[in-house]
Amino acid sequence: MSSRSMRGALAATLLTALLSATPVAAAESPGEHIANALRKSPVYVADAYEDVVPAARQRQLTKQIAATGLPIKVVLTPLTKGDDFDGEADTLASVVHDRLGLRKFILITTDGEFTDSLNGYEWPSDTHQTHHAVAAAGFLDEMRDAGLADLTSKAVELVAEGDGTRVYEEAVQDLGGTAPAASAAPQPVPRTRTWTWALPAIGLLALLALGALLLVRRRRRTEDPPCPFAHPQSVFAAARAADESALRRRAEAEVIALGEAAQAAPAETPALQQALDAYSAAAKVLDSARGLPDLAGVLALVTEGRDALSGTASPLPLCFFNPLHGRATRRGTWRPPGRQDRAQVATCAACTGALRHRRAPEVLTDTTADGREVPYFEMPAESSVWAATGYGSLVRDEEDGLVRRVERGEFTQSRVKEDNR
Numbered sequence: 479m480s481s482r483s484m485r486g487a488l489a490a491t492l493l494t495a496l497l498s499a500t501p502v503a504a505a506e507s508p509g510e511h512i513a514n515a516l517r518k519s520p521v522y523v524a525d526a527y528e529d530v531v532p533a534a535r536q537r538q539l540t541k542q543i544a545a546t547g548l549p550i551k552v553v554l555t556p557l558t559k560g561d562d563f564d565g566e567a568d569t570l571a572s573v574v575h576d577r578l579g580l581r582k583f584i585l586i587t588t589d590g591e592f593t594d595s596l597n598g599y600e601w602p603s604d605t606h607q608t609h610h611a612v613a614a615a616g617f618l619d620e621m622r623d624a625g626l627a628d629l630t631s632k633a634v635e636l637v638a639e640g641d642g643t644r645v646y647e648e649a650v651q652d653l654g655g656t657a658p659a660a661s662a663a664p665q666p667v668p669r670t671r672t673w674t675w676a677l678p679a680i681g682l683l684a685l686l687a688l689g690a691l692l693l694v695r696r697r698r699r700t701e702d703p704p705c706p707f708a709h710p711q712s713v714f715a716a717a718r719a720a721d722e723s724a725l726r727r728r729a730e731a732e733v734i735a736l737g738e739a740a741q742a743a744p745a746e747t748p749a750l751q752q753a754l755d756a757y758s759a760a761a762k763v764l765d766s767a768r769g770l771p772d773l774a775g776v777l778a779l780v781t782e783g784r785d786a787l788s789g790t791a792s793p794l795p796l797c798f799f800n801p802l803h804g805r806a807t808r809r810g811t812w813r814p815p816g817r818q819d820r821a822q823v824a825t826c827a828a829c830t831g832a833l834r835h836r837r838a839p840e841v842l843t844d845t846t847a848d849g850r851e852v853p854y855f856e857m858p859a860e861s862s863v864w865a866a867t868g869y870g871s872l873v874r875d876e877e878d879g880l881v882r883r884v885e886r887g888e889f890t891q892s893r894v895k896e897d898n899r
Contacts, residue, residue: 508562509570513577516551520544524555527588527626535627542631546638548606550584552630557590559818565590567597575601584608586633588626592810595834596633598642611642617649617831622807650831722770725802729767729776733760736783749786752881756783759884766890771844771854771864774801775889778869779880781805795870798823798855799839806871823871863888 506514515522520543523531531539531554543550553574559565563573567590575583584606589595598612615621615633624632636642740753747753760779767773778796785793797803798812806824812833813820829839844854844862859866863883866872873879883889 509573509577512553512555512570513574516553516574516578520550521552522554526556527554530625531627531630539627539630539634542634546634548584548638549580549582550586550634550637551578552634553585553587554626554630555588557588563590571597571599575599584637586612586630586637591813592834595810596629598633598637606637606640607642608637609642610646611636611639613834614642614646614649616834617646617827722773725770725773726764726767729760729764729773729780732777732780733757733764736760736780739787740783743787747787748789752786752876753783755885756780756786756881759881762884763889769844770802771842771862774842774869775864775880777801779884782870782879782881794824795868795873796824797826797829798868798871799825799829799853800842801869802842803828803840809871821868821872823868 512522519536519540521536521539523536539552543552551574553570555570557563557565557567557570563569567587570587570590571585574585574587581602583601585599586608587597587599589597595616596612598608598610600606600608612633615629615636618632621629621632636645639645736753736757740750740757743750743753756779760776760783763772763779764776767776774796778801781796794806794809795801797806803826805826807827808830809822809824810830810833811820812823812825825833825839831837832839841853841855843851844857844864845851846857854862855865855868857865863880866888867878867880867883870880876882
């Protein structure tokens with residue numbers, strides 16, 4: 479072998495050794511991972527959502543997006559506090575936008591607080607009314623029990639139509655009360671571009687903001703602490719004797735009607751025994767009901783009995799925040815103010831709309847031992863079967879449900895504890 483060949487072989491050997499000893503390049507960040515995936519397909523679905531948006535649905539969404547001719551991208555991924563996006567959809571949108579570097583770009587993402595909701599973003603401006611179009615999808619009656627895939631498909635459809643603001647305003651009119659004001663489209667702040675000329679202005683704004691914050695805090699020290707929930711006059715009024723009597727009469731009528739329906743049902747009705755158990759539990763609670771929360775519990779038990787008779791599969795319970803609002807229309811993740819833990823709760827259309835627009839939902843209240851009126855779910859779980867179950871929202875299985883708890887004597891035990899306080 480010539481000296482040149484030997485030197486070449488030696489160099490190759492050394493190069494191979496160096497490459498094998500070189501540390502592996504750092505793994506791509508979550509933002510880079512999502513952006514790289516979007517370069518191959520307009521639909522990105524995290525592993526956690528592959529069961530609800532399987533590969534076949536992803537392909538359908540891809541075809542639907544292609545047919546619109548718009549630069550739409552979809553990112554469906556869980557967002558939780560403390561993750562790389564700090565649980566914020568706006569942060570996710572900014573990161574993806576910066577990583578992709580597209581001038582014209584429409585993005586549909588999951589929401590950081592409500593796992594069954596979507597957010598819409600568009601650059602350089604909201605030309606296609608994306609923000610309202612995507613928000614409207616969750617309020618349409620036809621999407622009331624829709625899964626994530628169908629909700630995303632409807633959002634893409636509404637964006638393509640370009641009339642999202644009108645659709646949104648019409649959709650929220652049915653929520654009851656004053657419709658939420660159509661908020662301006664969010665503009666995620668780019669994370670990579672800075673301008674040195676803007677620094678003095680930013681510093682001045684920061685000082686002004688700090689001064690305002692200190693003033694607000696100083697004022698708050700002399701005021702009562704703000705309550706995170708709206709207590710509507712209707713709830714307070716219903717707690718008074720006259721309205722409570724009216725609700726009691728309604729509850730009595732509901733229990734009687736359930737008993738008659740169960741008696742008239744064919745003997746082969748699959749869940750007839752469950753309906754009879756619910757009737758028995760509702761009658762027991764009604765006999766000992768001492769206020770609005772107990773009477774609402776009667777209605778919740780009757781609802782379970784009627785669902786058993788009708789054979790409804792996986793029915794939604796009454797509204798978590800206020801069961802007097804009626805049956806819930808959807809489930810979503812709720813994080814109590816000032817806390818990090820979350821809960822899956824069922825909410826009516828009005829409470830869903832309030833939460834989506836960062837407004838306090840109207841809640842059913844209960845009275846503590848020291849006479850304070852608080853949201854019923856803030857009562858100790860050991861002394862309130864309603865707080866323990868959220869009137870059905872927090873029930874994990876049938877054995878943990880309202881009917882079984884009443885049968886086990888938990889409602890009666892809570893009455894005894896209340897008497898001994």
